[in-house]
Amino acid sequence: MTQKSDWLFRLYLWLFLAYMLLPLVIMGGAAFNDSRFPSVYPWQGFTWTWFIELWNDARLLNAFRNTIFVAVAVVALSVPIGTAAAILLNSVAGVARTALYGMMVAPILIPGAVIGISTLLFWNTVSVAPGLHLSVLGQVSYISAFVMLLVLARLQSFDRSLEEAALDLGASHAQVVRRILLPHLYPALGAGAAIAFFQSIENFNVTLFTRGPYDTLTVYVFSKVRSGITPTINALAVILIAVTIIAIILVELRRRRAERTSIRTAAVTQT
Amino acid sequence: MSDLLRRYGLPLTTLICILVVFWLLVLVILPNLYLFENSFRPYLPVVEMGGPKDVYTLKNYMTFVRSPIHITVFVSTILYSCVVTVICFLIAYPLAYYLAKKVSVRSLPTLFLILTIPLWVSEIMRSFAWFIILSLRGPLNFLLINLDIIERPIRWMTGFRSVIIGLVYTYVLFMLFPVYNAIQSLDTNQIEAAEDLGAPWWRIHWRVVLPHAKPGIASGSVMVFMLSAGSILVPTLLASTNSRWFTEIIQQWMFESLDWNTGSAYAFLLLILCTVFVTVVMKIFRVKLSDIAK
Amino acid sequence: MSASVELQDVCADFGGFRAVDHVSVDIQAGEFFSFLGPSGCGKTTILRMVSGFISPTKGVVRIGGRDMRDQRPNQRPTALIFQNLALFPLMPVWENIAFGLEVRGIDRKARRKRAEELLALVDLPNAADKSVGQLSGGQRQRVAIARALAVEPSVMLLDEPLSALDLKLRQHMRTELRTIQKRTQVTFIYITHDQGEALAMSDRVAVMSHGRLQQAAPPRAIYENPANGFVASFVGENNIFSGRLAERNGTHGTFVSDDGAFHGRLGPGDLSDPKLYVRPEHVRLTKAATDHNSLPVQVTDIAFEGNFISIHTQDKAGRIIVSEARNDGSSAVPARGEQMFAIFDRDRAMILSDEARADQAA
Numbered sequence: 070m071t072q073k074s075d076w077l078f079r080l081y082l083w084l085f086l087a088y089m090l091l092p093l094v095i096m097g098g099a100a101f102n103d104s105r106f107p108s109v110y111p112w113q114g115f116t117w118t119w120f121i122e123l124w125n126d127a128r129l130l131n132a133f134r135n136t137i138f139v140a141v142a143v144v145a146l147s148v149p150i151g152t153a154a155a156i157l158l159n160s161v162a163g164v165a166r167t168a169l170y171g172m173m174v175a176p177i178l179i180p181g182a183v184i185g186i187s188t189l190l191f192w193n194t195v196s197v198a199p200g201l202h203l204s205v206l207g208q209v210s211y212i213s214a215f216v217m218l219l220v221l222a223r224l225q226s227f228d229r230s231l232e233e234a235a236l237d238l239g240a241s242h243a244q245v246v247r248r249i250l251l252p253h254l255y256p257a258l259g260a261g262a263a264i265a266f267f268q269s270i271e272n273f274n275v276t277l278f279t280r281g282p283y284d285t286l287t288v289y290v291f292s293k294v295r296s297g298i299t300p301t302i303n304a305l306a307v308i309l310i311a312v313t314i315i316a317i318i319l320v321e322l323r324r325r326r327a328e329r330t331s332i333r334t335a336a337v338t339q340t
Numbered sequence: 341m342s343d344l345l346r347r348y349g350l351p352l353t354t355l356i357c358i359l360v361v362f363w364l365l366v367l368v369i370l371p372n373l374y375l376f377e378n379s380f381r382p383y384l385p386v387v388e389m390g391g392p393k394d395v396y397t398l399k400n401y402m403t404f405v406r407s408p409i410h411i412t413v414f415v416s417t418i419l420y421s422c423v424v425t426v427i428c429f430l431i432a433y434p435l436a437y438y439l440a441k442k443v444s445v446r447s448l449p450t451l452f453l454i455l456t457i458p459l460w461v462s463e464i465m466r467s468f469a470w471f472i473i474l475s476l477r478g479p480l481n482f483l484l485i486n487l488d489i490i491e492r493p494i495r496w497m498t499g500f501r502s503v504i505i506g507l508v509y510t511y512v513l514f515m516l517f518p519v520y521n522a523i524q525s526l527d528t529n530q531i532e533a534a535e536d537l538g539a540p541w542w543r544i545h546w547r548v549v550l551p552h553a554k555p556g557i558a559s560g561s562v563m564v565f566m567l568s569a570g571s572i573l574v575p576t577l578l579a580s581t582n583s584r585w586f587t588e589i590i591q592q593w594m595f596e597s598l599d600w601n602t603g604s605a606y607a608f609l610l611l612i613l614c615t616v617f618v619t620v621v622m623k624i625f626r627v628k629l630s631d632i633a634k
Numbered sequence: 635m636s637a638s639v640e641l642q643d644v645c646a647d648f649g650g651f652r653a654v655d656h657v658s659v660d661i662q663a664g665e666f667f668s669f670l671g672p673s674g675c676g677k678t679t680i681l682r683m684v685s686g687f688i689s690p691t692k693g694v695v696r697i698g699g700r701d702m703r704d705q706r707p708n709q710r711p712t713a714l715i716f717q718n719l720a721l722f723p724l725m726p727v728w729e730n731i732a733f734g735l736e737v738r739g740i741d742r743k744a745r746r747k748r749a750e751e752l753l754a755l756v757d758l759p760n761a762a763d764k765s766v767g768q769l770s771g772g773q774r775q776r777v778a779i780a781r782a783l784a785v786e787p788s789v790m791l792l793d794e795p796l797s798a799l800d801l802k803l804r805q806h807m808r809t810e811l812r813t814i815q816k817r818t819q820v821t822f823i824y825i826t827h828d829q830g831e832a833l834a835m836s837d838r839v840a841v842m843s844h845g846r847l848q849q850a851a852p853p854r855a856i857y858e859n860p861a862n863g864f865v866a867s868f869v870g871e872n873n874i875f876s877g878r879l880a881e882r883n884g885t886h887g888t889f890v891s892d893d894g895a896f897h898g899r900l901g902p903g904d905l906s907d908p909k910l911y912v913r914p915e916h917v918r919l920t921k922a923a924t925d926h927n928s929l930p931v932q933v934t935d936i937a938f939e940g941n942f943i944s945i946h947t948q949d950k951a952g953r954i955i956v957s958e959a960r961n962d963g964s965s966a967v968p969a970r971g972e973q974m975f976a977i978f979d980r981d982r983a984m985i986l987s988d989e990a991r992a993d994q995a996a
Contacts, residue, residue: 180570242349
């Protein structure tokens with residue numbers, strides 16, 4: 070069984086990778102095609118036109134700035150909220166825990182459109198006009214749940230007697246949090262911040278309903294797509310994909326280096 | 341709670357509670373209550389708000405019930421979201437099994453990094469990619485014609501098939517990762533024990549691997565279904581006039597008719613749909629909410 | 635039904651690492667055979683080759699005289715009991731046991747009946763509908779055995795199945811396993827690093843080190859006539875003397891060390907670099923010297939171990955010599971600091987090839 074099916078599995082993996090990546094390649098290729106309509110076929114010749122057009126688009130720069138602003142605000146709010154929620158959840162038990170947990174993960178399972186509309190309606194009733202601040206609040210409502218889950222998972226591996234030991238040695242509550250609890254949570258907080266940041270940049274559904282007159286990147290692209298498609302969108306996609314791939318390569322190189330050093334130290338300690 | 345006080349003292353405990361209350365009450369519960377409340381109020385010009393006509397009514401929901409078109413769209417949204425979920429599972433399961441049990445541990449991190457590339461590229465770009473591929477004179481038709489599989493170009497973007505193709509591509513990873521996690525936690529000895537007792541491969545999967553992967557499958561199904569049914573981008577880009585998605589109708593109410601009350605009634609229907617789906621999945625798979633949200 | 639298992643010059647390589655190195659052994663049908671050795675000695679690899687999860691790089695595995703080269707795990711007449719048991723947690727006990735029968739297409743009623751018979755055989759009646767999580771460690775053990783027996787294997791393979799149990803239960807399960815083996819007459823191949831388990835249960839024990847078979851013999855022979863220093867010191871305790879073999883005299887020889895000259899029994903094989911091994915229970919402490927194998931020592935420490943007393947002494951060269959006396963009141967216990975003679979019989983002292991060399995060669 071192993072030999073034959075292994076070959077099939079490997080083929081399947083490659084097909085899947087192609088399925089995941091080829092569309093992105095095609096989209097990227099269309100950014101360089103000298104054709105009014107984004108396509109790779111028929112090929113009309115290589116051009117930088119779409120990148121130049123993109124660069125001259127003031128709305129885009131503005132949308133980009135807005136996106137970063139929203140993402141930073143979302144990180145600043147959802148990381149403390151998610152962490153507080155995880156700590157609270159970890160210190161209650163029984164029915165209260167189940168109920169709290171249910172409420173906390175529910176926002177993940179609510180469609181973005183619903184979150185967007187409900188946020189819009191609620192703040193409208195208390196006379197807060199739509200705008201990026203509402204997009205931030207709407208996004209925080211479900212992104213906090215991701216942070217909470219990450220921190221909660223990390224808290225499971227936390228030895229609570231460490232806190233007790235620190236208190237026993239005379240540490241203040243603030244010191245316990247700063248010196249014992251937070252250092253243990255740092256990896257989860259870092260991961261949480263990263264996920265919050267990218268989820269926010271990615272977000273479209275919530276933002277669409279709450280943004281008011283402001284643009285974010287996704288909304289800008291969406292309006293472009295609706296108003297008439299030109300390959301500038303592909304050019305933007307190429308830039309985003311390039312940034313992503315560079316980031317991924319950096320992460321991978323760092324991981325490999327870390328792996329090598331750990332192997333080397335293991336070898337040294339063994340001899 | 342007293343445990344929290346003892347560990348972190350009064351000021352920190354207060355801060356923790358304030359943050360959580362702010363989140364759950366102000367950001368989650370109250371907005372949804374207002375959504376619910378608004379959906380029962382009529383759409384009125386500003387001057388008449390709070391006036392005698394501003395009473396609770398089922399009018400907004402009756403609009404839905406009386407519109408065969410909207411009902412059809414709602415039902416096809418459910419149906420095709422289910423189809424997308426099933427297709428995602430069929431694609432993801434063999435791969436998840438292979439990654440979890442066969443691929444060498446060393447190459448896994450690199451593979452996952454490559455697999456997550458599409459996730460970092462925003463959803464709108466991913467559906468846009470398929471918009472290009474599936475267009476009448478696009479690369480897919482070109483390829484198929486040159487391979488002599490078809491004679492003349494196929495109009496892909498008609499009916500729901502392009503939406504399904506786009507949704508599957510966009511959300512299949514949300515099925516792959518939870519199922520992978522679930523299978524990965526299965527003790528390989530269990531598979532070997534079943535094999536040693538004489539089970540053929542399909543029975544090993546049916547009796548050992550699949551039951552173990554249930555929470556992951558439930559989690560993936562809920563995510564894929566919810567994202568598909570609630571998707572705005574994919575249907576907007578890839579649907580045609582004869583394949584409308586429920587979120588497009590919500591958008592119409594909100595942005596074109598500016599009737600937020602009917603819009604919230606429709607949004608509430610979408611929320612109920614997702615809640616029902618989660619409940620049904622939890623019942624079928626006999627899993628808890630904590631198993632799903634992982 | 636039971637079958638013999640034959641390993642013929644079997645090797646297993648993982649990358650550049652040779653986990654099993656030219657092992658040949660014949661296991662009789664119906665035998666309780668143990669592989670004993672430290673972790674990493676290749677014993678688990680042997681088990682996995684017999685069960686079919688690994689193919690040997692070289693050599694042949696035969697079960698019941700049939701070459702197993704092209705037989706997959708689910709086609710071999712073997713049943714494996716995993717170290718962590720690998721019970722299916724999502725099936726009730728009886729379905730676990732009947733899984734092998736389900737696979738063979740036996741109908742539900744017959745499966746249930748057979749599962750209950752097997753539960754009775756392993757002394758677990760009324761557990762059929764329990765979930766695996768409800769069982770204690772010892773009960774799970776029995777379910778795993780019943781599950782393996784259900785497919786009526788000719789050979790049972792057990793991979794340290796008792797290692798997760800606590801001491802008392804482990805000792806109880808030893809007898810239990812032995813009883814079940816005698817009752818079913820199935821060939822048992824048992825993997826362990828616990829010498830007590832191997833000696834107590836087995837018909838024969840194979841001692842492994844660094845992928846090599848050091849000795850395969852009945853438990854008593856392993857203990858009393860170890861083939862080399864590794865076997866002697868892995869199975870049981872020893873006082874070990876370094877030195878050289880000065881004179882051979884038939885089955886015996888004279889061994890000269892810094893502590894003096896001793897007479898001992900010659901072990902098998904190449905003795906060019908020998909050591910002298912004397913087990914603590916064979917060292918007696920007396921007031922008077924004897925004409926040979928008698929060493930003046932001073933008592934340094936006395937440790938009470940329950941059923942025996944362990945007495946540590948030191949000779950002029952500073953070597954620690956341990957003697958064990960049964961705690962039955964038959965011998966007087968010396969006081970600390972007392973001058974005594976450590977004496978041992980020439981038949982109880984073994985001159986064996988060095989353990990370090992046995993390791994190196996492997």
